[in-house]
Amino acid sequence: xxxxxxxxxxxxFMQEKNVQISPNDRGFVFGDGVYEVFxxxxxxxxYADEHxxxxxxxxxxxxxxxxxxxxxxxxxxxxxxxxxxxxxxxTIYVQITRGVYKRxxxxxxxxxDPTIFIRAREFTPNPYSFFKKGVKAITLExxxxxxxxxxxxxxLSNILSAQxxxxxxxxxxxxxxxxLLLEGSHTNVFAVMNGQLYTHPExxxxxxxxxxxxxxxxxxxxxxxxxxxxxxxxxxPQVEELFLAGTSTEIMPVVYLNNADIGTGNVGPLTRRIQxxxxxxxxxxxERI
Amino acid sequence: xxxxxxxxxxxxFMQEKNVQISPNDRGFVFGDGVYEVFxxxxxxxxYADEHxxxxxxxxxxxxxxxxxxxxxxxxxxxxxxxxxxxxxxxTIYVQITRGVYKRxxxxxxxxxDPTIFIRAREFTPNPYSFFKKGVKAITLExxxxxxxxxxxxxxLSNILSAQxxxxxxxxxxxxxxxxLLLEGSHTNVFAVMNGQLYTHPExxxxxxxxxxxxxxxxxxxxxxxxxxxxxxxxxxPQVEELFLAGTSTEIMPVVYLNNADIGTGNVGPLTRRIQxxxxxxxxxxxERI
Numbered sequence: 001x002x003x004x005x006x007x008x009x010x011x012x013f014m015q016e017k018n019v020q021i022s023p024n025d026r027g028f029v030f031g032d033g034v035y036e037v038f039x040x041x042x043x044x045x046x047y048a049d050e051h052x053x054x055x056x057x058x059x060x061x062x063x064x065x066x067x068x069x070x071x072x073x074x075x076x077x078x079x080x081x082x083x084x085x086x087x088x089x090x091t092i093y094v095q096i097t098r099g100v101y102k103r104x105x106x107x108x109x110x111x112x113d114p115t116i117f118i119r120a121r122e123f124t125p126n127p128y129s130f131f132k133k134g135v136k137a138i139t140l141e142x143x144x145x146x147x148x149x150x151x152x153x154x155x156l157s158n159i160l161s162a163q164x165x166x167x168x169x170x171x172x173x174x175x176x177x178x179x180l181l182l183e184g185s186h187t188n189v190f191a192v193m194n195g196q197l198y199t200h201p202e203x204x205x206x207x208x209x210x211x212x213x214x215x216x217x218x219x220x221x222x223x224x225x226x227x228x229x230x231x232x233x234x235x236x237p238q239v240e241e242l243f244l245a246g247t248s249t250e251i252m253p254v255v256y257l258n259n260a261d262i263g264t265g266n267v268g269p270l271t272r273r274i275q276x277x278x279x280x281x282x283x284x285x286x287e288r289i
Numbered sequence: 290x291x292x293x294x295x296x297x298x299x300x301x302f303m304q305e306k307n308v309q310i311s312p313n314d315r316g317f318v319f320g321d322g323v324y325e326v327f328x329x330x331x332x333x334x335x336y337a338d339e340h341x342x343x344x345x346x347x348x349x350x351x352x353x354x355x356x357x358x359x360x361x362x363x364x365x366x367x368x369x370x371x372x373x374x375x376x377x378x379x380t381i382y383v384q385i386t387r388g389v390y391k392r393x394x395x396x397x398x399x400x401x402d403p404t405i406f407i408r409a410r411e412f413t414p415n416p417y418s419f420f421k422k423g424v425k426a427i428t429l430e431x432x433x434x435x436x437x438x439x440x441x442x443x444x445l446s447n448i449l450s451a452q453x454x455x456x457x458x459x460x461x462x463x464x465x466x467x468x469l470l471l472e473g474s475h476t477n478v479f480a481v482m483n484g485q486l487y488t489h490p491e492x493x494x495x496x497x498x499x500x501x502x503x504x505x506x507x508x509x510x511x512x513x514x515x516x517x518x519x520x521x522x523x524x525x526p527q528v529e530e531l532f533l534a535g536t537s538t539e540i541m542p543v544v545y546l547n548n549a550d551i552g553t554g555n556v557g558p559l560t561r562r563i564q565x566x567x568x569x570x571x572x573x574x575x576e577r578i
Contacts, residue, residue: 007312021310021317023296023406028310029384031320031443062449093392095318103382105444105451105475117312145446146432154320154445155394157434160351162394186394 006082008075008118011068013082016119025115026098030105031154033097033115034058037247038076039123043086044286048073050210055094058151063107064098066114079120089123091248095153126252131275134255134267135171137244139233140164142175142182142205149204161185171252172244177205180230187249188212191231192241192263192270201228211245211278218277224270241268251275295371297364297407300357302371305408314404315387319394320443322386322404323347326536327365328412332375333575337362339499344383347440352396353387355403368409378412380537384442415541420564423544423556424460426533428522429453431464431471431494438493450474460541461533466494469519476538477501480520481530481552481559490517500534500567507566513559530557540564 005016026032036055039046052072059066076092079085099112144157161173162185172184182200183189188209190199197219200206219226231239240263242254251274253267294305315321325344328335341361348355365381368374388401433446450462451474461473471489472478477498479488486508489495508515520528529552531543540563542556 009312016312019309019312021312021314023298023305023308023310023384023408025310025317026448028314028317028386029442029444030448031445032448062445063452095312097317105448106455107448107452119312143435145434147446152445153318154443155318156320156351156441156443157436159315159319159321159394159396163352163396166395 005119006079008079010116013078019117022100024100024102026101027095027115027153029103031152032062033095033153034062034151035093035095035153036151038092038094039247040080040085040090040092041286043080044289045073045076046282046285047210054151054208054210059096061150062098064096064114066096066116068116072118075118076120079118083120085120085122090120091123092118092120094118126249130171130252134253136169136256137172137174137184137254138165138168138170138258139176140173142177144175146204148206149208151207158185176233179232179234181233182206182230184244187244187246187252190215190243190245191239192268193231193235193238197224197226197270198229198231199226200230209245211247211250214278214281215245215274218274218281222277239263241271243271243274251278294408294410295368297368299405302367308406311389313389313391315390316384316404316442318392320441322384322442323351323440324382324384324442325440327381327383328536329369329374329379329381330575332369333578334362334365335571335574336499343440343497343499348385350439351387353385353403355385355405357405361407364407365409368407372409374409374411379409380412381407381409383407415538419460419541423542425458425545426461426463426473426543427454427457427459427547428465429462431466433464436493437495438497440496447474465522468521468523470522471495471519473533476533476535476541479504479532479534480528481557482520482524482527486513486515486559487518487520488515489519498534500536500539503567503570504534504563507563507570511566528552530560532560532563540567
């Protein structure tokens with residue numbers, strides 16, 4: 001926790017160390033809240049509207065109403081300014097909870113102001129070697145809830161899965177439910193089989209990833225077909241390429257899954273192309289805005 | 290939030306309004322923590338050892354280590370004293386999170402002190418009429434994670450289910466998975482069929498309820514057989530009696546489920562007996578300690 005970091009908390013800019021979350025905040029007591037992570041490049045926000053839209057979706061699913069939605073982007077820009085991040089890469093973390101109320105499971109029986117917390121921090125990307133050489137992942141039986149389409153802060157299952165990956169020196173855990181590959185603990189998953197790109201369709205079992213959408217968009221743009229169908233764990237030996245997509249992760253090749261190479265064990269040609277397309281897409285997007 | 294409530298937070302007694310939970314507390318950010326709710330009667334704790342044991346189990350499942358476990362009960366007694374609760378009924382809420390660290394999904398990569406928060410509050414029991422006449426419940430397809438044996442604060446699915454019950458003017462939501470009745474959003478469930486008492490066996494799909502254990506103990510003591518087997522939703526029309534068990538809920542008859550009476554629609558004789566046994570058991574326990 002950087003001592004002098006300026007954050008936004010319930011309408012005010014303040015030093016992070018002065019933020020006082022109540023022990024009755026339903027975020028702390030129940031995980032009753034949602035979040036988003038935005039990225040910025042030299043003060044420009046990447047795909048901000050899509051993140052705001054997803055935030056609105058998550059809030060609506062929990063029936064949390066906030067009036068200040070249109071203030072979030074201006075606040076983010078002020079945070080970048082105040083924290084000297086306008087000439088750097090940054091991630092912006094937005095957390096909104098149902099607010100502070102005496103502990104009861106059902107929603108508060110009177111009107112409560114949601115808690116809004118926003119922090120911008122300099123972004124340290126994954127090492128270049130990860131993108132170039134690929135990483136290791138493991139598969140796990142999905143033990144999460146079945147509303148993974150909501151980007152909630154009740155992330156304990158993701159935490160335990162991320163730690164299980166860390167215990168195995170792996171970058172990510174990929175969830176399997178009823179034999180089908182779903183997504184990673186903090187990424188979406190794409191696989192190449194017979195030269196075709198596959199990814200799990202949108203559903204309540206995966207988060208509708210923004211990077212996932214961009215990859216699908218890029219495939220269409222460059223006439224690469226992408227099939228929104230889950231692949232079965234039995235098909236893993238036939239997978240030629242595997243990669244993860246996420247806002248912080250970008251396009252991350254997986255070359256080793258559980259105890260075996262994926263394909264040749266090297267980053268495949270389709271993954272390379274999508275890495276390039278994705279990088280170029282970000283650059284073009286940032287030039288455009 | 291009573292202004293003058295004295296709580297225990299990370300080694301100190303203080304007014305609740307002065308507690309400053311960090312926005313980097315992994316309880317707030319991820320729901321990465323556990324809790325327990327104890328009850329006290331005139332300053333005497335009911336079944337405290339069992340709650341401590343379950344707290345230890347939950348912590349161990351998340352690999353959260355605390356050194357101060359043996360301080361919790363003495364702290365609870367001091368809180369009862371400081372808040373003038375020694376001559377009243379109270380509930381004591383204990384929450385332990387993994388602590389404060391910069392946001393990363395895997396466990397912190399250095400040693401972090403867990404956050405310990407304890408609050409005692411006067412207990413307002415459910416209305417007498419609920420116990421006497423019974424309540425309404427609804428069933429819901431279980432959408433929670435599959436580690437319900439951990440009493441974690443990542444309770445969002447329970448929150449949404451409790452709200453769904455509230456929307457239907459019901460006391461509780463009862464989860465069904467693969468057709469089988471599991472437990473309620475904050476209670477365990479018992480059903481009587483053909484004069485026999487049934488409850489879901491211990492598993493990762495239910496919390497190992499302390500009141501559940503007491504009911505089973507009382508059945509053995511009074512020569513009532515209790516079968517630890519789940520009942521199927523198709524069997525609901527044959528259920529003669531249904532009740533919930535929980536630390537705050539005690540023994541709560543359910544006389545109306547979804548849109549139909551359970552049995553005659555009145556509290557059944559076995560439920561009455563168990564209510565009486567349970568009440569007597571608490572009294573005898575409190576006299577003994």
